[in-house]
Amino acid sequence: xxxxxxxxxxxxxxxxxxxxxxxxxxxxxxxxxxxxxxxxxxxxxxxxxxxxxxxxxxxxxxxxxxxxxxxxxxxxxxxxxxxxxxxxxxxxxxxxxxxxxxxxxxxxxxxxxxxxxxxxxxxxxxxxxxxxxxxxxxxxxxxxxxxxxxxxxxxxxxxxxxxxxxxxxxxxxxxxxxxxxxxxxxxxxxxxxxxxxxxxxxxxxxxxxxxxxxxxxxxxxxxxxxxxxxxxxxxxxxxxxxxxxxxxxxxxxxxxxxxxxxxxxxxxxxxxxxxxxxxxxxxxxxxxxxxxxxxxxxxxxxxxxxxxxxxxxxxxxxxxxxxxxxxxxxxxxxxxxxxxxxxxxxxxxxxxxxxxxxxxxxxxxxxxxxxxxxxxxxxxxxxxxxxxxxxxxxxxxxxxxxxxxxxxxxxxxxxxxxxxxxxxxxxxxxxxxxxxxxxxxxxxxxxxxxxxxxxxxxxxxxxxxxxxxxxxxxxxxxxxxxxxxxxxxxxxxxxxxxxxxxxxxxx
Numbered sequence: 259x260x261x262x263x264x265x266x267x268x269x270x271x272x273x274x275x276x277x278x279x280x281x282x283x284x285x286x287x288x289x290x291x292x293x294x295x296x297x298x299x300x301x302x303x304x305x306x307x308x309x310x311x312x313x314x315x316x317x318x319x320x321x322x323x324x325x326x327x328x329x330x331x332x333x334x335x336x337x338x339x340x341x342x343x344x345x346x347x348x349x350x351x352x353x354x355x356x357x358x359x360x361x362x363x364x365x366x367x368x369x370x371x372x373x374x375x376x377x378x379x380x381x382x383x384x385x386x387x388x389x390x391x392x393x394x395x396x397x398x399x400x401x402x403x404x405x406x407x408x409x410x411x412x413x414x415x416x417x418x419x420x421x422x423x424x425x426x427x428x429x430x431x432x433x434x435x436x437x438x439x440x441x442x443x444x445x446x447x448x449x450x451x452x453x454x455x456x457x458x459x460x461x462x463x464x465x466x467x468x469x470x471x472x473x474x475x476x477x478x479x480x481x482x483x484x485x486x487x488x489x490x491x492x493x494x495x496x497x498x499x500x501x502x503x504x505x506x507x508x509x510x511x512x513x514x515x516x517x518x519x520x521x522x523x524x525x526x527x528x529x530x531x532x533x534x535x536x537x538x539x540x541x542x543x544x545x546x547x548x549x550x551x552x553x554x555x556x557x558x559x560x561x562x563x564x565x566x567x568x569x570x571x572x573x574x575x576x577x578x579x580x581x582x583x584x585x586x587x588x589x590x591x592x593x594x595x596x597x598x599x600x601x602x603x604x605x606x607x608x609x610x611x612x613x614x615x616x617x618x619x620x621x622x623x624x625x626x627x628x629x630x631x632x633x634x635x636x637x638x639x640x641x642x643x644x645x646x647x648x649x650x651x652x653x654x655x656x657x658x659x660x661x662x663x664x665x666x667x668x669x670x671x672x673x674x675x676x677x678x679x680x681x682x683x684x685x686x687x688x689x690x691x692x693x694x695x696x697x698x699x700x701x702x703x704x705x706x707x708x709x710x711x712x713x714x715x716x717x718x719x720x721x722x723x724x725x726x727x728x729x730x731x732x733x734x735x736x737x738x739x740x741x742x743x744x745x746x747x748x749x750x751x752x753x754x755x756x757x758x759x760x761x762x763x764x765x
Contacts (some may be wrong), residue, residue: 283451286366287338293576295333295342305703308596311718314734316354316426325352330421335534339708346710347420355696356664358423358688361606363709364608370443376480380473380487383437396470397459400749401486402459417448420647426732427693430661491751496560506542507688513553513763514546521564521666536571547649551761554651559657563665574647577677581644586720587636592629602702606711625647655681656759663688671735676724685755686739690733693723
């Protein structure tokens, strides 16, 4: 009997040890050999050349060749999957498309999300600094964070730039998102699993450097904490996860506010929700005309994009000109999917099945029917002409934008800047481009050895954007008045940009 019990105990210990070894960072973040990484890199490059029409939009072939030469040199020695992931991130960021996205394999992501290793506080980017954004702890709200686990603040911010892809060369989103959105799983991707965090900080107006060591928390605990961050009352105003997709109200007797948080109010013009949305937009402009409202604010801040033809609808009331969504749109491949053996789908969350692939190929053939001289031009039926609508708004128009405006959000901002009557733009340069972007349709590929997934939009889009002297190539929509949130307004939870516009209205 004793022997049986001893055998059972040893067996249980062996199983436990096996489970511990299996559920460890080393088992998921495995060491890749040079041959595996070179193979993945070559496949990654071949896919980009075959399917990504934006590969050479902002970079010359010589520049692309140079960064890939660097990447192949980097993988001459074994390295972990996450280190290799950092290289792939730099390659995707270098292309200059806000639709580029890269993530490690699902098993590795799942492991990291299970760990009690998350940073326990919310932080905020204000005036080029990392500012403490959590109430009720030893570090006061507004204190400047100088370092975390010995890494200086400037180095921390720059290390997260590669995660924040943007159209062209602008860096506005990189600045804020390197703080506001980088202390969840991105921190684990970049700096690994930590049990605690040593934070060096300086209180506002103080000179003494102080430190605090805080234990790590779970992802669920972090999510709960983040919703209660100090700046949540102001942040939530422009958060599409909190606010309705679109809304209108009179903020002053002489000023209307039409907000568009995300263009997901309808999937397309066949969606039964679309006529309701069109009717709502028309009712707003009818109200503005009937009451002769002299000022209108269009608030696009935080709008990450969505579907057409939703974003074109309000523009028709703001212009005297006909316009189109695209001047030109095309893909660079013909029938089928390039390198289909590595194709995952259109979302990193779910792999596409055979039936879905078949339907997707039919859709592709309809949108892009024939490859001629390296360009497969969009079927004209998907790019109609939009005409001005009545009652057109003839008052003073203000448009609010920020670094979170992308894709369809920045496309609407581009059309408004190009064609709207009497418009003044306030806020921060958008991450989405004014003249160009790669958009419309996404493709996700999985690299066979590292299991890293890479997502990009493959349609080259030249927007119907009038050339303007203050709009250089490779930039987002540049405001007439650049206004970042201020420290004082952060401390008082005031909306700097909205208050700036309302002061303009008053004056």
